[in-house]
Amino acid sequence: MNGHQMTIATIDVETSFANGRAHSEAAKGSVLSAHDINYTVKEAKSCCRTKDKQILFNVTGIFKQGMTAILGPTGSGKSSFLDVLAGRKDPAGVSGQLLLDGKPVPKNFKCMVGYVVQDDVVMGTLSVRENFAFSAALRLPSSIKASERKERINNVIKELGLERCADTKVGNEFIQGVSGGERKRCNIGMELIISPPVLFLDEPTTGLDANTANTVLLFLKRLSRHGRTVIFSIHQPRYSIYRLFDSLMLLSQGHTVYHGPSHEALEFFTSQGYVCQEHNNPPDFFLDVINGDPTTFDRNAISLEKEIESDFENAAQSQHDKLVEGFRNSVWNKNLQEEAKGIYSTFEARGGLKGERYEAVNYATSFFNQMVVVARRALMNLIRNPQTSILTVATSIVFSVIIGAIYWQVSDDPIKGFKDRSGVLFFLIMNQLFFNMSAVEVFINERKIFMHENVSGFYRVSVYFLVKVIFDIIPLRMVPVIVLSVIVYFAVGLNPGADHFFLFAFCLFCTTVSAASLCFLISSIVRVFAVAQLLLALCYVLMMLLGGFLINFDSIGPWLHWAQYFSLFKYSLSILYTNEFKDRKFCSSSNSSICEFGNSYLTKQDMKFETQWDFWQNYLALILYAIILFTLSYIRLRTMKKTR
Numbered sequence: 001m002n003g004h005q006m007t008i009a010t011i012d013v014e015t016s017f018a019n020g021r022a023h024s025e026a027a028k029g030s031v032l033s034a035h036d037i038n039y040t041v042k043e044a045k046s047c048c049r050t051k052d053k054q055i056l057f058n059v060t061g062i063f064k065q066g067m068t069a070i071l072g073p074t075g076s077g078k079s080s081f082l083d084v085l086a087g088r089k090d091p092a093g094v095s096g097q098l099l100l101d102g103k104p105v106p107k108n109f110k111c112m113v114g115y116v117v118q119d120d121v122v123m124g125t126l127s128v129r130e131n132f133a134f135s136a137a138l139r140l141p142s143s144i145k146a147s148e149r150k151e152r153i154n155n156v157i158k159e160l161g162l163e164r165c166a167d168t169k170v171g172n173e174f175i176q177g178v179s180g181g182e183r184k185r186c187n188i189g190m191e192l193i194i195s196p197p198v199l200f201l202d203e204p205t206t207g208l209d210a211n212t213a214n215t216v217l218l219f220l221k222r223l224s225r226h227g228r229t230v231i232f233s234i235h236q237p238r239y240s241i242y243r244l245f246d247s248l249m250l251l252s253q254g255h256t257v258y259h260g261p262s263h264e265a266l267e268f269f270t271s272q273g274y275v276c277q278e279h280n281n282p283p284d285f286f287l288d289v290i291n292g293d294p295t296t297f298d299r300n301a302i303s304l305e306k307e308i309e310s311d312f313e314n315a316a317q318s319q320h321d322k323l324v325e326g327f328r329n330s331v332w333n334k335n336l337q338e339e340a341k342g343i344y345s346t347f348e349a350r351g352g353l354k355g356e357r358y359e360a361v362n363y364a365t366s367f368f369n370q371m372v373v374v375a376r377r378a379l380m381n382l383i384r385n386p387q388t389s390i391l392t393v394a395t396s397i398v399f400s401v402i403i404g405a406i407y408w409q410v411s412d413d414p415i416k417g418f419k420d421r422s423g424v425l426f427f428l429i430m431n432q433l434f435f436n437m438s439a440v441e442v443f444i445n446e447r448k449i450f451m452h453e454n455v456s457g458f459y460r461v462s463v464y465f466l467v468k469v470i471f472d473i474i475p476l477r478m479v480p481v482i483v484l485s486v487i488v489y490f491a492v493g494l495n496p497g498a499d500h501f502f503l504f505a506f507c508l509f510c511t512t513v514s515a516a517s518l519c520f521l522i523s524s525i526v527r528v529f530a531v532a533q534l535l536l537a538l539c540y541v542l543m544m545l546l547g548g549f550l551i552n553f554d555s556i557g558p559w560l561h562w563a564q565y566f567s568l569f570k571y572s573l574s575i576l577y578t579n580e581f582k583d584r585k586f587c588s589s590s591n592s593s594i595c596e597f598g599n600s601y602l603t604k605q606d607m608k609f610e611t612q613w614d615f616w617q618n619y620l621a622l623i624l625y626a627i628i629l630f631t632l633s634y635i636r637l638r639t640m641k642k643t644r
């Protein structure tokens with residue numbers, strides 16, 4: 001079993017999951033065992049060189065029904081081990097064997113288990129019940145009847161003690177919602193809906209006050225009593241929390257320094273010469289020992305104490321080595337290894353499954369069902385979070401009124417008219433681009449929720465992407481464009497005629513969607529909002545400069561001429577100018593015999609406008625621009641690493 005890659009196969013749990021077993025009896029008392037787990041990552045050394053860094057060293061653990069806490073100093077590998085157990089690490093870096101009830105975990109193990117991430121991943125605009133219904137609609141197989149789903153949701157609400165706030169919105173920065181503890185329980189409930197055989201939680205108490213943390217852990221304890229295997233990483237818990245643990249795993253620098261019943265941990269440390277003072281909190285004491293705190297030594301170990309005083313770091317290291325060695329030779333490890341060996345030999349005796357790759361299991365529901373459920377949530381989110389849309393429309397109205405007032409009924413004079421009209425059109429395109437910069441936060445804000453839901457098997461990447469584009473990005477941009485077009489077009493007095501108005505409005509819409517596609521691409525690549533904004537502003541400024549309207553092409557080197565094809569200004573302004581000036585005669589108001597055709601102005605601007613194709617190719621370019629950038633964003637979403 002040493003050094004082998006993690007094997008992947010399907011197991012019975014999956015079948016029971018698909019059959020929608022009754023909530024209370026599902027996956028009762030599942031045993032997850034990890035055998036000789038090693039985990040290595042590739043660490044970047046320089047720009048093109050990487051080095052292997054081992055994070056976990058031959059970690060063996062058995063996790064039964066009840067609460068198991070994984071404890072250790074910061075950087076000891078708690079989160080890494082939890083992720084490996086939950087199947088959320090790249091299998092390429094993991095070796096060893098994971099067994100669930102003595103059988104290999106399936107390829108989609110991460111979708112079957114519950115994993116409560118540290119961050120908040122519930123939708124604030126939905127109520128607790130609606131969030132659970134969202135999880136149930138996507139993660140339970142379609143074969144489960146609506147009434148059974150409803151019953152499961154009610155059971156989870158009851159199990160987590162959320163009856164009082166079941167129909168309250170979870171809350172976000174705009175909406176007052178449930179309390180911190182209820183919110184955490186709501187995150188847990190999203191996972192419990194599928195009756196997972198094992199529930200993982202990454203530092204469930206982080207960000208909660210002491211009392212709330214206590215309440216959450218009490219609920220977990222109750223869940224574990226009802227037949228669940230609960231495994232979580234935790235930072236220095238208080239005694240009131242520690243006493244709830246059934247089993248404990250202590251890690252130090254990726255090695256196990258204790259794994260066994262939590263109430264026997266002190267005994268193990270005493271056996272190694274470390275005595276916990278009477279009123280000391282055991283978890284604090286364990287961490288102090290692992291961190292090499294000299295006060296944790298037995299008074300008899302004087303020579304070692306001296307060593308610590310002289311060289312603290314070396315002493316901490318030697319204390320770590322001593323603990324690892326101590327545990328390896330302890331009775332606790334002997335029992336653990338024997339039990340693990342028993343499970344492993346049963347698995348081997350069954351034969352057949354080791355090393356085989358079974359087909360990946362599909363999502364619980366169809367593409368169409370996912371589209372409906374995710375789109376419904378997006379629309380509810382849009383309606384219940386109207387601040388963004390209202391602000392966008394209000395800003396659009398104010399801006400349009402200002403533009404209308406400044407450029408009120410522009411003159412038909414060939415000199416003044418050309419200047420004012422081209423000015424307002426240029427300004428409008430610039431506004432459409434910069435006004436859309438808010439779209440860059442779309443994916444940055446939702447990155448965590450998307451990654452969690454996608455990894456947990458809620459929906460396909462394509463579903464999220466299509467819903468985002470069709471029900472979020474496009475509608476949010478359509479209304480302001482209509483408002484702006486109506487106000488500005490008639491206030492400024494642009495080319496009369498319904499056909500010209502619609503061509504104008506359609507051009508602004510295409511420009512907005514193309515700009516939004518660029519925002520979406522950048523937000524799928526960059527994680528930091530400020531950096532994304534800076535990148536976007538840089539792109540727009542370059543587009544403006546190289547679009548051919550602020551500088552004569554003869555003045556730029558030929559080597560830069562290609563850049564114009566990436567400029568949205570080039571296409572959008574070509575449409576708006578042609579729509580406004582082509583075949584129109586502009587005469588001086590003071591002397592009607594002084595007239596000039598708009599065509600001559602277009603020629604001076606180096607614009608092609610003679611044929612229909614000259615005009616329509618710009619729309620085509622804008623549409624292709626949006627399609628290509630949205631496709632690149634989709635590829636980026638698909639290929640991005642979604643596990644840590």
Ligand SMILES: Nc1ncnc2c1ncn2[C@@H]1O[C@H](COP(=O)(O)OP(=O)(O)OP(=O)(O)O)[C@@H](O)[C@H]1O
Nearest residue numbers: 041042043055072073074075076077078079080081
């Ligand atoms: N992808 C990676 N590249 C390089 N080092 C990594 C990577 N992932 C984890 N590590 C390192 O592995 C060690 C264990 O990390 P891990 O996050 O599992 O620790 P932890 O015990 O959960 O820490 P904390 O309590 O601070 O969250 C750390 O030293 C961390 O820097």
